[in-house]
Amino acid sequence: MNRQELAGIVQEMKPAGLSLYYPQGDSAAFWRQALSSGVLQADISEIRAEAHRLDGEAIPELTYTLFSIFAQSGSRLEYERVYFERRRRLNTYVFLSLLEPENAAVLENLLDTLWAICGEYSWCLPAHLPAGHNAADINGYIDLFSSETGFTLSEISLLLGDRLPPLLRSRIRHEVERRLLRPFLENGPYHWETARHNWAAVCAGSIGGAALLSVDDPAMLTDILLKTENSMNYYLEGFGEDGACLEGLGYWNYGFGYFTYYSDLLRARSGGRLDWFKQEKVAQIARFQQKCFIGGSYVANFSDSVPRVHVHMGLSHYLAEACTDVERPPSALRAPYTEDHCSRFAPALRNLIWTRAGEEVEAWEASSCYLPDAAWMLSRHVSEAGSFGFAAKGGHNDEPHNHNDLGHFILSGWGEVYATDLGSGEYTADYFGAGRYRYDCNGSQGHSVPVIDGKYQEAGRGFSATVLHASAAAEKDELTLDLTQAYPVTGLQSLVRSLVWHKEERPLLELTDTYRYEGAPASWTERVVTWRRPKLLRLGSILLPGTAGSGVEVTYDPQVVQPEITAHVYPDHFGEDTLWHSLDFHVIQPGAEGRLAFTFQFL
The missing domain is CATH 1.50.10.100 (Chondroitin AC/alginate lyase)
Incomplete structure (x- = not known):
């Protein structure tokens, strides 16, 4: 106009x-x-x-x-x-x-x-x-x-x-x-x-x-x-x-x-x-x-x-x-x-x-959707066992209020979160400065994504994910991402992450990372971020315990990966020190090719 x-x-x-x-x-x-x-x-x-x-x-x-x-x-x-x-x-x-x-x-x-x-x-x-501003210019x-x-x-x-x-x-x-x-x-x-x-x-x-x-x-x-x-x-x-x-x-x-x-x-x-x-x-x-x-x-x-x-x-x-x-x-x-x-x-x-009287709404209804521009998969599943949630994302690492989080996912159930996004930390000068990605909540070290050769994802539009497949349906939601460009790792030729959310009475998430590498990486770690304190149930099985429900069982191949549980602390958005845990699955003998599979089963 x-x-x-x-x-x-x-x-x-x-x-x-x-x-x-x-x-x-x-x-x-x-x-x-x-x-x-x-x-x-x-x-x-x-x-x-x-x-x-x-x-x-x-x-x-x-x-x-x-x-x-x-x-x-x-x-x-x-x-x-x-x-x-x-x-x-x-x-x-x-x-x-x-x-x-x-x-x-x-x-x-x-x-x-x-x-x-x-x-x-x-x-x-x-x-x-502005630093060093003049009082005479304050109204500008x-x-x-x-x-x-x-x-x-x-x-x-x-x-x-x-x-x-x-x-x-x-x-x-x-x-x-x-x-x-x-x-x-x-x-x-x-x-x-x-x-x-x-x-x-x-x-x-x-x-x-x-x-x-x-x-x-x-x-x-x-x-x-x-x-x-x-x-x-x-x-x-x-x-x-x-x-x-x-x-x-x-x-x-x-x-x-x-x-x-x-x-x-x-x-x-x-x-x-x-x-x-x-x-x-x-x-x-x-x-x-x-x-x-x-x-x-x-x-x-x-x-x-x-x-x-x-x-x-x-x-x-x-x-x-x-x-x-x-x-x-x-x-x-x-x-x-x-x-x-x-x-x-x-x-x-x-x-x-603006608040209006009307019919009381007790809870959101079940819903699944894929947002193609954002490359977000969002799912709210309701069954006789309770209410469960799943979310995962692609995109790129130059988004507003960016986190380096390509391929990251969240799991919730019974009013608790099991696979976690740490969210926003305490806002400081450094939080929006050169040190931003040293904060666990912002860098990929604080997200459920791989660590390759000891390297994390980096910030910038060039560090991106390509969506290979996405579908939201009644029985299952699927998101497949090519994460090759997310890492500054010269030898990485291909990394594809597949997430399949099975909406059963007690739902199940299948996570599979498939990679190709020139030569072999010195190390490869699959990280899961959680507020729960993981517990080893038996070889090949770890529990993310819950208080309202039994929790989530994470299964893995003990011949391929070895788990490690580490406690961390970060200052949350309100400046409070908050405990979180990394559940790291270290590949025992990384090769030129690998297929790393995990399941997350609500119990």
Whole structure:
């Protein structure tokens, strides 16, 4: 769309008001009903419990000492804990002010928190600012969290309206324009404007959303939306037609969530003339969430994704209404109010205003699918014995939030994971720097893939897998990958991995690696990654023990391989040391050719 066409639509846009959020724009009626609505009682109880925790607590300070830790050590957690605690405080007092409009003490806490956030040195995180930046240039930088903050304050100003003092509303508008809107128009282009991942959706979507709520000048709004729409096109280019988010389900929630929040406001203000949800590709992306769950709250957590995910019910219910074949999630998967450690306002608000009462869903139904653009196989199998999951992937080692994980697989059953993806580790400077693949969760040493001549897979688009066969069917799912190009091993002529998932009452996975080598490798190890402590049952059989079920029996040929069990520790996404085990099958006498076969049988 060119500027002239967009300008014509902007001129005819409906005013920004409470009708963007509530039926008939009636805020008071919505929150009165929410108090008696069974569907929101858990959320409201959690908000009140959080307010009780915060009562009497001073607004935590973002000190210079905290701010400078990242530059000194590369550690992010110290500053970010306080930054996100301030956002949690903001969210809690906003929601309680809407639920209890007569409560003057709550409103006073909200006003002080808003004032404090307006006065922050930067809304960006230190990890996202250039090293050695100048204070005079601080308003020239825009990151994920500065964008989110501007969007949040713009929404709060509209939602609370005249309950906020004129000075505070004026300051919010001034800070959003000074820190976001003017720099977006005058200082860009920013690197994320053409990103094909979550940054484009979150940054541009938040700025576009803030503009739709607060910019009165049609020319300025047109210029902002023109840039925002361009970034949304780039964001969607990061998806194949299969709708898979290569960054993982957590970043689908994040990026596609902000894409949706912006698109909803745009569609409403334009009277449906600008509607991203008319695109089939967008609807396909909306269906990604329901495909990822492989058992309970466990997901196929490839890339920087945590193993267990709870869903944003508001976003999920909105997508189920906006797109065909999007399933409502099981109610047990509702994300608690306090789960988001970043305390993002936009999804928390929409968990309240978009969640709909309806038929209770107890569990996802059985499902299998192959996503050809991502080269992911995802399977959720349900039998009389229980619920079981399998996932495996091909692709390449230059994906967003990349892990070196070609040929890697996950097995789950009875609400536990047996063959594991470690997921995302603690974010530090080194995690996104030269040391990224020394972290077990990122390098192939922390994935269920071979180790050849002591060498792991490497990062880069040239390190890739070729899909030779893929099929998802009622009785079995199959994925066959050529992994020859995944390794920097000169003598490797061919490596083909076959994974066959037999969906029996107690399912069975067959794993076969077939290789050819020029001469013979000095060593060859087949690695399985697990949180369980493996136990040798007998020669040729190892148990991955479970607590809910008997576990998974791994069988191997003791004439060909010898097992070794090793304990490891890695810092998880929240900085907690987490134990994992490698179950290594060392080939006893590697030759020029080899066929290495294993079975994983649920007992």
